[in-house]
Amino acid sequence: MLTASGLGRRFGQVWALRDCSFTLPEGRVSALVGPNGAGKSTLLWVAAGLLSPSEGSLRVSGEPVPGRIHPDVAFLAQSRPLYSDFTVAETLRAGEKLNDRWSAEYARETLSLLSGVAPERKVRHLSAGERTQVALAVALGRLPKLLLLDEPLSDLDPLARDETLRILMTDVAERGTTVLVSSHLLTDLAPVCDHLILLDRGRLQLAGEVEETLQAHRVLVGPAATAEPATERLIESTRTGRQAVLLARGVDAVPDGWTATVPELEQLVLSYLRAARASARQ
Numbered sequence: 124m125l126t127a128s129g130l131g132r133r134f135g136q137v138w139a140l141r142d143c144s145f146t147l148p149e150g151r152v153s154a155l156v157g158p159n160g161a162g163k164s165t166l167l168w169v170a171a172g173l174l175s176p177s178e179g180s181l182r183v184s185g186e187p188v189p190g191r192i193h194p195d196v197a198f199l200a201q202s203r204p205l206y207s208d209f210t211v212a213e214t215l216r217a218g219e220k221l222n223d224r225w226s227a228e229y230a231r232e233t234l235s236l237l238s239g240v241a242p243e244r245k246v247r248h249l250s251a252g253e254r255t256q257v258a259l260a261v262a263l264g265r266l267p268k269l270l271l272l273d274e275p276l277s278d279l280d281p282l283a284r285d286e287t288l289r290i291l292m293t294d295v296a297e298r299g300t301t302v303l304v305s306s307h308l309l310t311d312l313a314p315v316c317d318h319l320i321l322l323d324r325g326r327l328q329l330a331g332e333v334e335e336t337l338q339a340h341r342v343l344v345g346p347a348a349t350a351e352p353a354t355e356r357l358i359e360s361t362r363t364g365r366q367a368v369l370l371a372r373g374v375d376a377v378p379d380g381w382t383a384t385v386p387e388l389e390q391l392v393l394s395y396l397r398a399a400r401a402s403a404r405q
């Protein structure tokens with residue numbers, strides 16, 4: 124559905140995105156994670172066709188992304204661009220006029236499942252969370268094949284967050300939508316995402332199936348005084364008193380006195396980010 128090859132985007136001298144190659148699995152939810160300034164929004168803008176790549180290429184359904192939003196794609200930008208003078212009902216009507224493919228019923232239903240923002244309310248009077256919900260309803264009303272969401276959960280209360288994730292899962296299950304969603308709220312996202320893209324300072328740190336990626340790693344805990352177990356790649360090693368805790372990829376044998384467990388998603392992501400930070404400081 125979405126394939127990036129050697130993708131990069133530069134703003135002046137700064138590369139916001141560099142040498143990114145990955146393929147998003149169709150009909151699945153992919154989480155796009157990374158610290159502030161990692162390049163997540165830039166990647167979503169390029170994927171939406173609203174920002175051109177400085178190098179490499181990006182294809183949606185096998186075709187190069189045009190310099191405008193593709194009819195099969197819906198993008199929820201972080202700024203939630205909506206006309207502030209419109210009411211919610213006028214916003215949904217505009218969606219109908221501006222899109223060849225549009226389901227007024229689906230947009231209305233999404234909105235009512237979320238918060239039931241009254242249709243006569245002006246967009247400029249909505250709270251940040253209510254704007255997000257209207258923007259999400261507009262995005263889904265386009266019946267996209269690829270849904271790009273930039274921090275959709277950030278200003279939602281826990282109930283709306285839960286409902287949003289439920290709506291996304293239903294959409295993926297019933298319409299086979301491919302979703303790429305950026306978020307700092309990894310704990311919320313973990314139960315719904317099948318695929319992970321981890322960015323740091325514009326570079327891809329990890330890209331792959333969540334379960335496969337977790338199973339390829341181990342958290343090793345053992346006595347700090349003994350030799351570290353042999354691993355294919357040591358990501359992070361920390362020592363607290365007499366105990367050593369390692370996160371590693373490709374662990375064949377676990378020596379006596381050591382334990383090995385599969386990491387949690389959040390633990391894996393944090394280890395990769397700390398390791399990338401440490402190597403950048405050297």
Ligand SMILES: Nc1ncnc2c1ncn2[C@@H]1O[C@H](COP(=O)(O)OP(=O)(O)OP(=O)(O)O)[C@@H](O)[C@H]1O
Pocket residue numbers: 134137138139157158159160161162163164165166
């Ligand atoms: N229009 C722009 N002009 C100049 N620099 C930009 C522009 N947009 C982004 N950048 C820079 O590109 C880098 C990546 O920014 P981006 O917004 O993509 O990160 P992000 O991962 O979405 O961050 P956050 O989690 O804080 O939203 C940052 O260093 C940012 O300052």
